[in-house]
Amino acid sequence: MSLPGLSSSAVNTSQANETVDIGARAEWRIEVDLKDTVTVKVTKGIVEVFGTELAIDVEYKFTGQKIAFYSHEGGQLEYSGPLVSEYVSEETQMSAYLNFHFALCKMREQDVRGPRVLILGPKDCGKTSLAKILASYASRMDYEPMIVNLNPSDPVFSIPGTLTGTPVSDILDVEDGWGQTYTTGVAPLHPKQPTVRYYGSPDIHENLKFYKHNVSRLGVTVCSRVSEDSTMKKSGVIVDTPPLTIKDVEIIEDVISDFEINVMVVIGNERLFIDLKKKFQAKLNVVKLPKSGGCVERDDSFTRQVQQRSIREYFYGTPKTVLSPYTVYVDFDVVKVYKPFVDAGGLISSVLPIGEDGLDNEEKKPDPLLQSLEPSSSSLQHCVLAILQADKKSDEDIILRSSVLGFGVVTDVDDTKSKLRILIPVPGRLPDRAMLLGSFRYTE
Numbered sequence: 001m002s003l004p005g006l007s008s009s010a011v012n013t014s015q016a017n018e019t020v021d022i023g024a025r026a027e028w029r030i031e032v033d034l035k036d037t038v039t040v041k042v043t044k045g046i047v048e049v050f051g052t053e054l055a056i057d058v059e060y061k062f063t064g065q066k067i068a069f070y071s072h073e074g075g076q077l078e079y080s081g082p083l084v085s086e087y088v089s090e091e092t093q094m095s096a097y098l099n100f101h102f103a104l105c106k107m108r109e110q111d112v113r114g115p116r117v118l119i120l121g122p123k124d125c126g127k128t129s130l131a132k133i134l135a136s137y138a139s140r141m142d143y144e145p146m147i148v149n150l151n152p153s154d155p156v157f158s159i160p161g162t163l164t165g166t167p168v169s170d171i172l173d174v175e176d177g178w179g180q181t182y183t184t185g186v187a188p189l190h191p192k193q194p195t196v197r198y199y200g201s202p203d204i205h206e207n208l209k210f211y212k213h214n215v216s217r218l219g220v221t222v223c224s225r226v227s228e229d230s231t232m233k234k235s236g237v238i239v240d241t242p243p244l245t246i247k248d249v250e251i252i253e254d255v256i257s258d259f260e261i262n263v264m265v266v267i268g269n270e271r272l273f274i275d276l277k278k279k280f281q282a283k284l285n286v287v288k289l290p291k292s293g294g295c296v297e298r299d300d301s302f303t304r305q306v307q308q309r310s311i312r313e314y315f316y317g318t319p320k321t322v323l324s325p326y327t328v329y330v331d332f333d334v335v336k337v338y339k340p341f342v343d344a345g346g347l348i349s350s351v352l353p354i355g356e357d358g359l360d361n362e363e364k365k366p367d368p369l370l371q372s373l374e375p376s377s378s379s380l381q382h383c384v385l386a387i388l389q390a391d392k393k394s395d396e397d398i399i400l401r402s403s404v405l406g407f408g409v410v411t412d413v414d415d416t417k418s419k420l421r422i423l424i425p426v427p428g429r430l431p432d433r434a435m436l437l438g439s440f441r442y443t444e
Contacts, residue, residue, distance in 0.1 A: 016080060017079070019043075019077075020077050020078075020079065020088065021075075022045070022076070022088060023071075023074050023088070023090060024072065024073050025094070025095065026070075026074075027068040027070040027071070028068065028069040028088050029067075029068045029087055030068075030079075030083050031066045031084035031085045031296065032062050032065050032066075032067075032081075032083060032084065033064065033082070033084055034063065034302070034305050034306070036064075036082045037081055038061070038062050038081035038083060039060070039079060040054075040061075040078070041057060041058065041059045041078050041079070042054045042056050042057070042058070042075060042077045043057065043077060044056075044075055044076035044077075045073060045075025045076060046075060047070070047071045048136075049069055049070075049174040050068075050129055050133050050136060050172070050174070051134070051135070051136025051140070052136045053140070053171075054069075054174070064305070065177065066298075067174075068292075068294045089294065091293050092292065093290045093292045093293075096289055096290055097130060097133050097134075100134070100287065100289060101133070101137045101138070104117065104134065104236065104263070105138075105141065107236075107263075108143065108234055108235065108236065112233065112234055113234070114143075114145075114233065114234045114236030115237075115262060115263050116260055117134065117237065117261070117264075117265060118239045118241065118252075118255060118256065118259070118261040119131055119239060119240055119241060120265065120266050120276070121243070121244075121266060121268050121291075122245075122268060122269055123297075124295055124297045125267045125295055126268070127240055127241065128151075128154060130267065131147060131238050131240040132172060134238050135147050135172065136171065136172055138235060138236075139168055139172075143231070143234070143235035144169040144229075144235045145235040145236050145237065145238050146166065146232060146235070146236070146237045146238070147166045147168055147240070148166075148218070148237060148238065148240065148259065149162075149163060149164045150215060150218075150241050150255065151241060151242040152199045152201060152203075152211075152242070153202040153203075153242065153303060153307075154240075155307060155310035157178055157194040157196075158194055158196050159310050159314050159407060160307040160311070161198060161200045161201060162196050162197060162404065163196075163197045163218050164194040164195065164196050164218075165195045165218055165221060166192045166193070166194035166195070167192070167225070167232055175320075176318065195218065195221050195222065195403055197214040197403055197404065198214075198386035198388075199438070200340060200436065200439055200440065202307070204242050206439075207342055209367070210341070212254055216258050217403075218258075219255075219257075219258025219259045223258075223260060239259055245272065246271070249276075249279065252276070256280070256283075262284045262285065263287065264276060264280060264284055264285065264287065266287070267288075267290075268290070270288075273286070307440070308442065311384065311409075312442070314407060314425065315423060325425050326424055326426065326427045327411065327421055327422070328421075328429065329420070330420050330430050331418055331420075332374075332419070334430070336392035336393075336435065337375060337380070337385065337435045338370040338371065338373060338437065339370070339371060339373050339436070339437040339438075340369065340371075340436075340438075341367060341369055341371045343367055368396065369396075369400055370399065373437060375413070375418075375420060376415060380413050380420065380437070382409070382410065382411070382441045382442060384407060384441065385407065385408045385410060385422070385436065386404050386437075387405045387406045387408055387424075387431055388402040388404060388405060388433050388435065389403055389433065391432065391433060392433055402434070405431060405433060406425060406426075408424045409442050411423050
């Protein structure tokens, strides 16, 4: 007889070790729920996760991930914990990805300026997985590529809503997806130091003008940083992108120009590959790679939970590295908050006769990219704020060029007393910097 919920079968499901044999050039694919944790240990052979080799007899813990364990020559591992799904597949595209890596290495050997790779494709086709694989293999061969994330929906070395450029000089942390940065504190692996721009929304089309501005500014920073380091210059740049189609060709052209792309990779979309090859084959190398059969579609709920988890980890750390954030109280007049400007007059002008927009030519002015925001509970409650490098009294042009210093969350707004309660990751006074508001919220 056993108590409800504590039967022997339930205990065996979550605690008993299971053994998995992976054949040569095969992979074990698993899905772990966000509420569960699975422990995996390699007991035999060489097994890797997205290009990062796992140590033998070392336990790795995975939470809320969809990952594949690949072996070139075969291996064996043990795991314990609940899984949403798991299976071993012999149909893998790792050979094609490995061959592409060797082609990039050949480019690195032939020129002091390494390959600058742009990865394109539809949603959930494996673009980010390919970026990890290429970065991991390059790192294992003593290269230090720059990883650029242009998808604000995916947090890469930062919180969601950001665009980042990060040099990878060490192996990636497979448990955390990408790894930890200097903001995380003491880390078992070499922490990464990203350059961060804050766009503030998961959808690039929500404010395309502001998105293009941030891509352009990040491109200037990345190209400058790469040119000043001979190892990084030879290693090249790997650019991961949001889901784009041929209708977004203007965005693609801007990215090619901003990051000086010379290799374009298209995954999982034959038509997009053909259209882009016709347009760009005279300027750069256009390559098609197959989509991995292990790609899993992520629903909106899963994406939002991952985004919220990354915001929490920024302030409170991970189970391996626990952090203690601090709360500061400030008056309304101490902070200077901006938000991206969105043209509200577009719908009004669209009903006017063709050629008329309601303004004389002399009155037309370019729309600003930012607008000042008056603090209030309706606009700032539970909002994530990007604290910029620029001083709060700086001109708008300087603020627009500024990258991110850190982040804060407005946990409470008192309109009566004109005070804000802000959660920040370090002790001390709130930095006297300009702040940028996006659409992301976080509640504890």
